[in-house]
Amino acid sequence: MINKMKDIEIQEKVNLHLLKSDKFKTDLIGIYIKRPLKEKEASMNALLTRVLERGMNKYRTAQKLNIHLDGLYGAILVSDVHKYGEKHVFQFKMQIPDKRYVPSDDIFLESIDTLNEMINHPLIIKDGFKEEYVEQEKKNLIQTIRSLKNDKSSYAIRRCIEVMCEGEPFKISQNGSIEKIESIDAKELYKYYREILKTSPIDICVIGNIDFDYVEAVIRKKLKFERENIISLERENIYKLIDEVKDIEEEMEVEQGKLTLGFRTNTSYDSLDYEASVLFTTILGGGANSKLFNEIREEKSLSYYIYAKLEKHKSILLITAGINTKDKNQVVDLIKSNVRKIQEGVITEEELEIAKKSIISSLESKSDYPNSFINYYYNQLLGNQVIDIEKLIKKYQEVTIEEIVSVSKKTKLDTIHFIKGKEKVTTNEN
Amino acid sequence: MKIKHKYYKSIDEKIIIGEHSSGLKVFVLPKKDFRKKHAYFMTKYGSIYNEFIDDAGKIVKKPEGIAHFLEHKIFEEDEGNIFEKFALLGARVNAFTKFDATAYNFSTVDNFYESLKLLIDFVQKPHITDENVEKEKGIIEQEIKMYLDNPDWKVYFNALKAMYEKNPVREDIAGSVESINEITKDDLMECYNYFYSPKNMIIFVIGDVNYEHVFETVESELTKEFIERDYEPELVIGEEKAGVNQKFIRETNDVSQPKFIYAFKEVKKYESEELFKRAIAIKIALIALFGNSSPLYKELYELGWIDESFSTEHSFNKFFIHTIIGGESDYPDQLYKRVIQEINQVKKSGFNKEDLIRIKRKFTGRYISSFNSLQAIASLFTNYYIKGMDSFKYLDLLEEITYEYILEVFDSHFEEKYSVVSIVESDGDDIG
Numbered sequence: 120m121i122n123k124m125k126d127i128e129i130q131e132k133v134n135l136h137l138l139k140s141d142k143f144k145t146d147l148i149g150i151y152i153k154r155p156l157k158e159k160e161a162s163m164n165a166l167l168t169r170v171l172e173r174g175m176n177k178y179r180t181a182q183k184l185n186i187h188l189d190g191l192y193g194a195i196l197v198s199d200v201h202k203y204g205e206k207h208v209f210q211f212k213m214q215i216p217d218k219r220y221v222p223s224d225d226i227f228l229e230s231i232d233t234l235n236e237m238i239n240h241p242l243i244i245k246d247g248f249k250e251e252y253v254e255q256e257k258k259n260l261i262q263t264i265r266s267l268k269n270d271k272s273s274y275a276i277r278r279c280i281e282v283m284c285e286g287e288p289f290k291i292s293q294n295g296s297i298e299k300i301e302s303i304d305a306k307e308l309y310k311y312y313r314e315i316l317k318t319s320p321i322d323i324c325v326i327g328n329i330d331f332d333y334v335e336a337v338i339r340k341k342l343k344f345e346r347e348n349i350i351s352l353e354r355e356n357i358y359k360l361i362d363e364v365k366d367i368e369e370e371m372e373v374e375q376g377k378l379t380l381g382f383r384t385n386t387s388y389d390s391l392d393y394e395a396s397v398l399f400t401t402i403l404g405g406g407a408n409s410k411l412f413n414e415i416r417e418e419k420s421l422s423y424y425i426y427a428k429l430e431k432h433k434s435i436l437l438i439t440a441g442i443n444t445k446d447k448n449q450v451v452d453l454i455k456s457n458v459r460k461i462q463e464g465v466i467t468e469e470e471l472e473i474a475k476k477s478i479i480s481s482l483e484s485k486s487d488y489p490n491s492f493i494n495y496y497y498n499q500l501l502g503n504q505v506i507d508i509e510k511l512i513k514k515y516q517e518v519t520i521e522e523i524v525s526v527s528k529k530t531k532l533d534t535i536h537f538i539k540g541k542e543k544v545t546t547n548e549n
Numbered sequence: 550m551k552i553k554h555k556y557y558k559s560i561d562e563k564i565i566i567g568e569h570s571s572g573l574k575v576f577v578l579p580k581k582d583f584r585k586k587h588a589y590f591m592t593k594y595g596s597i598y599n600e601f602i603d604d605a606g607k608i609v610k611k612p613e614g615i616a617h618f619l620e621h622k623i624f625e626e627d628e629g630n631i632f633e634k635f636a637l638l639g640a641r642v643n644a645f646t647k648f649d650a651t652a653y654n655f656s657t658v659d660n661f662y663e664s665l666k667l668l669i670d671f672v673q674k675p676h677i678t679d680e681n682v683e684k685e686k687g688i689i690e691q692e693i694k695m696y697l698d699n700p701d702w703k704v705y706f707n708a709l710k711a712m713y714e715k716n717p718v719r720e721d722i723a724g725s726v727e728s729i730n731e732i733t734k735d736d737l738m739e740c741y742n743y744f745y746s747p748k749n750m751i752i753f754v755i756g757d758v759n760y761e762h763v764f765e766t767v768e769s770e771l772t773k774e775f776i777e778r779d780y781e782p783e784l785v786i787g788e789e790k791a792g793v794n795q796k797f798i799r800e801t802n803d804v805s806q807p808k809f810i811y812a813f814k815e816v817k818k819y820e821s822e823e824l825f826k827r828a829i830a831i832k833i834a835l836i837a838l839f840g841n842s843s844p845l846y847k848e849l850y851e852l853g854w855i856d857e858s859f860s861t862e863h864s865f866n867k868f869f870i871h872t873i874i875g876g877e878s879d880y881p882d883q884l885y886k887r888v889i890q891e892i893n894q895v896k897k898s899g900f901n902k903e904d905l906i907r908i909k910r911k912f913t914g915r916y917i918s919s920f921n922s923l924q925a926i927a928s929l930f931t932n933y934y935i936k937g938m939d940s941f942k943y944l945d946l947l948e949e950i951t952y953e954y955i956l957e958v959f960d961s962h963f964e965e966k967y968s969v970v971s972i973v974e975s976d977g978d979d980i981g
Contacts, residue, residue, distance in 0.1 A: 140582075142582040142583060144918060180847065185841045186842045188842075188911075189842055189907045189908060189911040190910060190911075192910055192911065192914025192917075193910070193912065215914075216918050220561075220917045221914060221917070259856050262806055262856065262877075265805035266804075266805045266877065268803070269700050269805060271699075372803035374697040374698050375691065375694035375697070407636075416688055420684055420686075420687030421687070422688075422691050423691035424691075441695045441698075442691065443691075469633070472637065473636040476636060477639070480639045480640075480641070480657065483584050483658045486584060487585050
């Protein structure tokens with residue numbers, strides 16, 4: 120249970136969100152900096168999160184920072200970037216054990232100090248970040264992008280999005296592109312960083328067994344941002360006319376083919392029928408009770424995993440499965456026929472009830488996980504509407520089969536993407 | 550039920566243990582104010598139990614992957630669909646098979662006791678037929694192939710195969726496409742009757758629940774047939790030679806950068822608390838030497854030999870003990886030499902005492918923080934219970950560990966001659 124919440128604007132477009140719960144053994148601080156999703160910016164943001172972790176004025180090397188964090192009872196400090204629709208969010212998270220469990224009264228104060236060092240006092244040499252760090256992290260980030268293809272299941276989904284969203288910002292990956300990363304230099308990066316700190320909307324969420332007045336006072340005192348010409352962000356375009364379904368095949372060294380289908384739902388997250396589109400996704404491919412799981416796995420033994428997921432901010436529905444290459448056409452037809460069934464109204468009351476219960480249960484238990492809770496909260500802030508969980512549950516309870524059918528009729532197939540196997544080589548040596 | 554209460558002061562948690570007359574143990578960890586409740590029904594039967602002694606004293610050998618296959622088939626019902634029954638209660642049911650255990654679990658916000666009944670009921674009443682065994686083979690084949698496409702899984706199992714010649718830990722948990730095709734309904738039922746017995750199983754419950762109500766529910770749901778199953782199975786593990794099976798194992802796969810694992814095999818045997826304490830000491834040493842606050846990590850990261858994927862892991866139970874150092878690197882062979890050099894250096898010069906104190910402090914904080922997550926607590930407790938240990942004694946053991954003890958354990962565990970190298974790399978003409 121979250122016992123109490125409070126939202127305060129502490130500086131222009133710097134909003135502090137305090138969430139109190141005494142059931143956790145930790146305090147968690149999340150700082151979210153909101154940017155538009157653009158190729159060069161995404162590359163710079165992703166690189167920044169790595170460079171900032173390498174050195175700051177007070178802790179000039181990552182090793183010194185890590186020694187400091189060990190001493191704060193294994194505090195965890197991470198910075199990374201996330202893609203929410205066509206927004207790119209630069210995040211810092213810090214988790215510490217709550218002071219009730221460790222012999223340190225100042226641990227919260229020290230954690231805010233550390234965050235402030237990382238954000239406001241990075242290691243600067245002659246108007247730029249340390250060149251050596253920037254070059255090393257460029258190399259590491261490029262390697263991270265290349266390594267995405269190691270995990271074939273998630274690589275398949277990414278490739279489907281790239282093909283489907285050609286020409287749209289959503290195509291851009293959260294780490295940007297290798298080409299853009301290569302072009303970044305240490306001075307330009309620092310200049311850009313100063314700029315985004317000033318001009319971006321910032322949200323700070325703190326969750327734990329916290330005293331609101333104390334936390335607010337500490338943050339106001341220790342964590343200050345320069346503010347100037349704050350940007351406003353455009354919302355995603357979710358509509359696109361589909362002339363012809365794209366059907367793309369790629370060859371890779373895989374044992375198992377990876378199939379992904381991308382649909383446009385044409386239903387935005389702030390429209391009245393959004394909840395119906397979530398239920399449509401769940402009934403179709405949300406777990407072991409879904410139509411796709413029952414027919415393609417349980418009845419026909421064609422796959423081990425098959426599921427559907429919804430990209431909330433971009434209104435894209437993705438269905439993905441690992442199958443034998445020879446079964447591709449059969450599985451595509453089965454997916455299409457299941458979508459068609461829903462469009463024709465073939466949904467039982469039981470399917471609806473199961474889907475509702477599963478969504479509601481996951482909403483009700485959001486408050487059990489500090490990190491998911493603040494991310495969920497932030498996600499709502501991004502959509503410019505914070506709805507309390509009870510109200511949201513009620514909205515789901517009221518959705519009817521007719522509403523789901525009408526949402527499903529708006530859903531259009533855009534892209535079929537398939538990764539199929541080629542021959543591979545194995546050698547052992549003694 | 551014989552009931553016992555235990556309180557752990559350092560983490561401020563309590564656990565209530567009920568022992569049924571059949572030998573089944575039920576553990577309840579109350580967590581006030583959490584919305585979700587989780588329950589696990591677990592058997593000490595995993596992928597390494599392919600060879601065992603039956604009640605006639607005869608050694609029986611089953612195809613690899615049978616424990617995992619059985620896990621899939623337990624979900625078969627005489628009538629209706631078990632996933633649907635849980636879903637109608639608002640609960641989500643799942644299962645997993647590990648080396649040494651199989652668990653069936655659900656989580657739910659509402660209808661907890663109804664769901665608990667359902668869990669106990671379906672695990673006690675599998676409905677396995679020749680027909681549904683055949684049908685499952687296609688699904689499991691896809692599951693095996695999914696793992697074969699995962700280079701992390703490959704580099705890991707290759708390391709196990711390199712270390713062990715006979716120990717069944719070297720085989721994939723799901724078996725192979727060939728081995729699962731040999732499995733029959735009779736094999737499955739034989740293993741079920743043997744390993745799904747009260748003395749070999751536990752129930753673990755965590756969440757905002759009433760323990761008395763949990764115990765009553767369990768008692769009312771146990772079947773006569775289950776209660777009377779009196780086996781305590783015995784496992785046959787082939788005697789392993791002291792050395793490693795194969796020093797180097799390399800495989801070509803479509804990876805962007807070589808993946809490596811260096812594994813150190815423990816050749817001596819340890820049990821229960823000594824094993825636990827040694828494991829903690831080894832983990833402290835690993836962080837001191839290879840963690841992100843160590844001088845070596847800094848050196849290698851700045852050289853570009855490692856990235857943040859560089860990490861260590863220590864696995865232990867009474868059937869196998871080993872340490873793994875892994876990650877991604879363009880120089881996996883040179884890196885291996887550097888790692889061995891560092892180990893030998895520390896054996897001569899010892900650790901920095903301050904580092905060890907700091908790492909103990911880090912472990913304390915991390916352990917306490919892990920008690921935020923009900924799933925994390927459940928897997929911590931049950932994993933250790935299966936190994937014959939009480940995981941909640943961690944902080945006490947951590948406190949007890951001295952500098953000298955870490956040195957001694959380190960010295961005996963890390964031996965170059967008992968280490969192996971597993972590498973998965975691309976064939977060279979396809980970088981990027």
